[in-house]
Ligand SMILES: [Zn+2]
């Protein structure tokens with residue numbers, strides 16, 4: 001079938017997925033290919049929804065016929081043909097869903113490797129007395145007994161299982177019936193034929209059957225072996241031997257603590273996994289945290305009528321505390337007490353990548369120095385030759401990608417999009433795959449410019465072993481490094497989806513029709529003019545300047561916020577006084593603590609101040625002692641709005657119009673039509689969640705989940721309603737000839753025209769277009785929207801709301817994620833409007849254009865993780881440029897002003 005395939009290229013012909021307009025192009029195999037274009041131009045439609053989806057379809061076609069039949073019904077990439085496509089793997093932080101139990105170690109499979117190490121080589125210590133738990137074989141016990149001095153009289157006993165609800169008296173009778181004449185009850189020997197008299201409410205007695213009485217002498221071994229067999233069977237793997245005048249000896253063929261007489265089940269691989277019921281801490285079910293019983297919740301009656309995004313977002317940070325049973329390690333008792341090389345599994349997982357790598361390397365070096373005796377068992381060979389080198393490779397990959405500061409037990413849900421993508425990237429490199437096509441969505445996102453070279457190196461090394469690497473990217477420095485660039489456009493939505501340029505970075509920079517060209521050109525000239533800034537080593541140790549007691553940022557005549565000195569984990573920032581009506585940018589290398597400080601420090605403090613004020617206005621006040629360290633806020637501030645990277649508002653159900661709060665207006669328009677009135681349809685009837693209105697198959701989601709265990713997150717358009725979300729009766733109502741399904745498929749720019757007679761709806765729709773979101777479809781599922789787009793939708797929805805009053809503090813976490821340099825300008829326009837209305841914007845960002853546009857900058861560092869968490873520099877852009885300690889200042893100096 002594929003004999004016409006051109007060697008060395010991936011041939012794409014007639015791609016029409018989403019807004020792609022019958023796109024045909026060739027991509028070089030085995031090269032680093034950058035895909036660029038403004039937001040909505042069709043980059044992800046090409047890279048993810050066409051290349052990757054087609055690659056996945058081909059893989060699934062190789063599976064069994066039954067799965068194939070199920071898959072045939074699904075909608076795949078809309079493309080005439082793709083030739084020469086290798087097996088495809090996608091790294092997309094947008095669709096990479098991580099559960100509450102996922103950690104950095106599980107994502108990178110380091111946990112799985114360590115699990116095998118502990119399963120094979122771990123030594124269990126008794127959780128109660130810390131002594132090593134012994135386990136013997138039948139023959140070892142026998143050897144031990146036969147070696148006793150000649151003529152020793154011993155009794156072999158087995159503890160009778162007493163946990164099966166049988167009364168002690170009956171149990172004794174059973175023992176007698178099994179042929180045992182004597183037993184020991186609570187340490188006293190009795191005849192089993194005796195009637196057992198126990199006082200009322202006595203604790204259940206310990207019953208041990210005397211299996212045999214033996215005198216050690218020549219030739220006793222075979223008899224003893226038989227009796228031992230019986231005793232071990234009766235005692236479920238444990239037995240004891242009594243000798244007059246000596247303490248009891250306990251033996252077990254199962255794991256058994258000889259001090260506490262406690263038996264332990266044999267470990268399994270799953271004993272060391274918190275994903276399994278067998279391995280997870282029973283108190284927190286492997287989550288590591290438990291919900292806090294909150295002391296009386298402040299009753300909050302917000303003045304504003306708007307919904308409370310902020311409180312939800314802040315509440316997510318507060319409500320749980322470390323599980324005290326497992327100290328947050330997520331693992332059960334046995335896993336917490338099994339040692340390997342002086343550490344338990346939780347001990348390893350508590351280390352950060354740098355520390356863990358150092359520790360494993362030390363162990364490896366120690367092994368190399370110790371002479372390898374010939375009799376090493378195979379499992380130790382496996383450990384030394386496979387597992388440990390593999391663990392080192394993966395840790396090393398994480399370190400190279402600048403993630404050395406992350407602890408292995410770090411919850412994956414608290415990782416930023418960029419950290420998540422880079423940890424997957426490290427895992428892929430470590431797995432040493434060759435001949436694949438990797439599709440990556442913005443691997444640079446969330447990365448400080450000082451660390452960009454790490455991603456460059458990683459992508460190059462993936463390519464150099466013989467893979468094709470397709471990167472959707474906006475970072476000019478990375479695009480510059482690509483072997484081949486594909487630019488889509490020229491516009492967004494239905495105005496995009498065409499090939500603008502394809503070629504090397506040089507030819508793209510020179511192409512007059514290229515949108516990214518001027519940026520490439522600028523960067524090239526700059527690189528030629530200076531030495532490469534990436535190789536320059538920055539001295540991160542020169543940070544010893546004393547911090548002032550408090551810092552004032554911006555004009556504070558009108559309203560201002562004060563924040564007390566805060567310490568969140570290792571992040572420490574002095575007191576701040578922030579004027580309203582400005583953009584404050586938080587910068588610093590990845591892992592320096594920016595997000596922690598903003599999301600877990602400032603925002604909860606502001607929220608607390610808001611709650612306190614609202615409570616006081618309701619006559620109740622907090623104890624005055626608490627207020628000493630509280631933030632203060634101006635009266636005009638009515639809400640703290642968090643717009644983070646977390647998928648808040650990105651649930652299955654929502655779509656841009658519901659997030660923007662504009663769908664209600666559309667419903668009213670439809671309810672006012674003649675047909676709707678005739679049928680008695682109210683505005684409520686036009687909600688896709690209304691039981692009588694929605695499509696009965698997808699329940700108003702427009703999508704259904706493919707039920708196959710190997711594809712947990714596979715969503716596909718609902719066949720019944722074709723993505724319209726509504727049932728035919730609802731779709732029959734038309735306004736100006738369009739059904740609600742048609743409306744959901746409109747782009748914002750079209751909708752602004754279509755509803756132009758409805759001022760209340762048209763005005764916000766126009767606003768969305770002005771802010772560069774005109775290409776989005778009204779009913780696009782929020783999960784298919786990039787995090788950057790989702791943040792802009794939420795920001796725009798605040799401006800678009802008719803009842804938008806009062807001042808707010810907006811906290812944004814890397815809002816430029818997924819933005820073309822040209823789109824960043826559109827975002828800055830949103831900022832301008834918000835600031836002009838007196839709002840305060842706190843923005844965590846690496847993008848230099850945003851940093852330049854900020855009124856004030858707080859630069860955290862100097863390094864990542866334990867080396868971070870300090871305020872390095874602050875003030876205006878000029879202040880940072882002049883500060884030799886600031887990496888951000890250096891990045892600003894290295895860029896064109
Ligand atoms: Zn013990």
Ligand SMILES: [Zn+2]
Pocket residue numbers: 281282283284285286288289323324325326327328329330331
């Ligand atoms: Zn726990």
Ligand SMILES: [Zn+2]
Pocket residue numbers: 695696697698699700701702703718719720721722723724725726
């Ligand atoms: Zn449906």
